[in-house]
Amino acid sequence: MSVQDDQDDRKYRAPALEKGLDVLELLAAQGPVLTPSQMSAELGRSVSELFRMIQVLEFRGYIELTPQGYRLTNRLFTLGLAQAPVKSLSEVALPAMRTLSELTVQSCHLVVPTEDQIVVIARIEGPGDLGYSVRLGYRRNIIDASSGLMFYGCASEQTRARLAARLTTAHGQARVSNYIAAAEQAARQGYVRRESDFVKGVTDLVAPIMGSDGILATLITPYIQRTPPVCDVDTALSHLQATAQAISAEMAAVSQA
The missing domain is CATH 3.30.450.40 (GAF domain)
Incomplete structure (x- = not known):
């Protein structure tokens, strides 16, 4: 059984939440700054798929927009x-x-x-x-x-x-x-x-x-x-x-x- 199959067999799924967590984990691992296009390429998801996740994370103060792209704030810290x-x-x-x-x-x-x-x-x-x-x-x-x-x-x-x-x-x-x-x-x-x-x-x-x-x-x-x-x-x-x-x-x- 593949990792993806194992994930698909979980009793509960929250795709939107998982996309948001993917963004946070990516910025933590790959940072310090990434554009939506770079996030899209790294995560294998379309920019439109990530757009709302990015907007919500920015609104809640977990990420912030800089001239070079998005980066983590100190909120998680x-x-x-x-x-x-x-x-x-x-x-x-x-x-x-x-x-x-x-x-x-x-x-x-x-x-x-x-x-x-x-x-x-x-x-x-x-x-x-x-x-x-x-x-x-x-x-x-x-x-x-x-x-x-x-x-x-x-x-x-x-x-x-x-x-x-x-x-x-x-x-x-x-x-x-x-x-x-x-x-x-x-x-x-x-x-x-x-x-x-x-x-x-x-x-x-x-x-x-x-x-x-x-x-x-x-x-x-x-x-x-x-x-x-x-x-x-x-x-x-x-x-x-x-x-x-x-x-x-x-x-x-x-x-x-």
Whole structure:
């Protein structure tokens, strides 16, 4: 029996809803921006078939129109934050992140994995007039992100196997092998420290937040060099690791309460 046959045998079907979900999932996977024609080609549906779905999703605030096409808004992200585990993580992490930002005079971000992407769920701006940060809801492919190295390196064997298979299909064996080697190195040393590959002058510092079942999230400081330096990069990394460990300990206490 094919997948389509299995779908056709379902007791209940909602074709309109499924078209809308297809649009959302496509934008999440293929984004950041797609035109209706591109959506039509990717989904194998006509533009007229998708037109009403797109209009309703835009009206409800799930997608928005830009000069280049449609993109996801943060509405789904906001709904996801209402889930208790994520909300608890943010509530635990934010006070510690504020202290970290004051110590390092840098911004910091709380990042979680979602399938083969990473997403920023909380941030604290660096104090003062100068700083660098990314918006809430920012997504990037896990194979490209500094946090992605820690997510793979500290993941369970099952998660690593599933992610490696998915990434290999999308990016090829050679690139995934290099990614895995770098991720395993990151896990051994307990942090990531590397130059940003898309913003010059920024050094990504990443530490894992661990839970009872493995890695929960990462804490990342996009370190920018100030003149004169207020907190050097080595000290900032030490503060970052200590903060991530403190959040991990508090999350363990919350889960046992």
